[in-house]
Amino acid sequence: MSRLSFPVLLAIGFGFAFLYVPIIVLVIYSFNESKLVAVWGGWSLKWYGELFRNEQVLDAAFLSIKVAAVSATGAAFLGTLAGLVLARFGRFRGRSLFSGLVAAPLVMPDVIIGLSLLLLFVSLAGAIGWPASRGADTITIAHITLTLSYVAVIVQSRLAGMDQSMEEAAQDLGCPPVKTFWLITVPMLAPAIVSGWLLAFTLSLDDLVIASFVTGPGATTLPMVVFSKVRLGVSPDINALATIIIVVVAVAVVTAVLISRRAERRSAPD
């Protein structure tokens, strides 16, 4: 490895500081003894204790995790199918339209997705009586819509880099197409599906805007609790909560990266 010159080191240092100093400050202040957010009063785990006694926060965290897990699973399933269709079904009629529609949520502002889904749910409730009330279910559906595009993109790019002759080889050896999908395609796609799931989980956990639009009374996700608490003034237990979220998200993202990297190394051995 070549030695880095001083200007390069300075630039790298500045870049990292720009990205991570606020987070580090937040993590440090989560261990603050003082009741005032901006005044250092010595080390303490007091606010973590406070947090775990706060039922509103715990309920919201539990709901968020449930919504994230269910919507990530749904998105992994649908996104895999979408990626498969895009990568393996050739140039069917309407392929570019489908590809554009799948990718749209990646670039669409959250406000628009949230608003349009809210309108959909309201008019559906008027037309067929479902969903009777908005809450965890509608948030889950909205999150599937948002995150399945990420899974589809990951799965599609993995399939594009995968030799199609493997599926042909399996069929040649006497394996019918559907069985080939389960025995050959899915195991080879597993790393992509897992990292897609983790990404979808993180996105769902983070989302405030869409969830605020499509939720109803009684379903409050963690980002919504945080946001409403901050509006009333920042209390120190928010720092503790944020620190925990950062750890969970960081673990999920790092795991996803490690899994996909290992898979790449394996498919390109030389």
Added chain:
Amino acid sequence: MAAALEAGSDFTDRPWEDPSAKPFIEFQGVAKSFDDVQAVKGVDLAVYKGELFSLLGGSGCGKTTLLRMLAGFEEPTEGRILVDGEDMAGIPPYRRPCNMMFQSYALFPHLTVEQNIAFGLKQDGVPKAEIADRVGQVLSLVELEAQRKRKPHQLSGGQRQRVALARAIVKRPKVLLLDEPLGALDKRLREQAQFELMKLQDETGVTMVVVTHDQEEAMVLSTRIAVMHEGLIQQIGTPSDIYEFPANRFVADFLGNITLIEGTVTAVDGDVVTLETPEWGRPVQVSDNRAGHRPGDRAFVAVRPEKITISQKGVTPNSIEVGPVEVGPVEADASANRAAGVVEDLAYLGDVTLYRVRLESGLIVEVTRTNTIRGARRSVDWDSAVEVAFRPDNALLVAG
């Protein structure tokens, strides 16, 4: 082969010459179009049991499409494919009696060597004990017993090739299809693998269809070769048939080096055809009239480089002569076709030296000469004035 030998017929080694022999694989007027591109345009082909048949051609000639139609990955647009008398139309790849070795090997990366090989047997519901038995057998056949627990990414290129082969033969298919089987190997491994394939064919007697762009590979391996070009079969024959008696100019040019001399037929006397050719400079005689040429026809005289002799004609300053100059029988042959030229280029290849001689007309004649004497200095060198000659019975006539 063993079964064929017991039959004791005169045609055991050449079933295609036996009019009563039944073809094992038959292509009847097979054509295939992709959108508006015609990849295969009407192919008739018969492959007999126990043959190692090669489809040879450049990229885009339709050879791979033909193989994929046989495996069932593509359906012919026209015509029929029969295997062992059974029409293959509508039969999906997983129910065909063929197994294929893919060009990329297509080994399953998440399965071990053993599991890769056992995959096909498992699909057929073969009992576990028998699977273990048969996998063990092919593993020892391809000498990979020590690697049985490894994953494909832990193997070398040659080992992967052998796993792919083992996986294709373990189901004892009626037909083994090989798509560029040795393409990804380096030269030394390729030679070894060629002989292993031939040995395998002798031991199992399985009918093999090989797709290759490598003429040397096709020559070494095959009982017969079909040379393809632009979706059509140009010639079917044994390697020596195709090399010595190419059916047309494309085949002559595609297989090995050849010098083509264009001319007009002036006289036909039985087998001997005389041509007027400005390229050679004087009339050329060829004792080959399979095509039945008549005076006035345009045709090409084709001569392989090893069938032309080269001799020095005057000494140039940069060639120092040491040792005897070989004089072939052609030197004394009065009927030989001779022409004068200058050595424009030469390549020392170890066993032979290749000379490119430019005649006065500008025609380049390729001549090889076997280096039979160790360390002999070249009597013919760059810019030497030389005479090239070939006998009428060593050349042939091909249509333009």
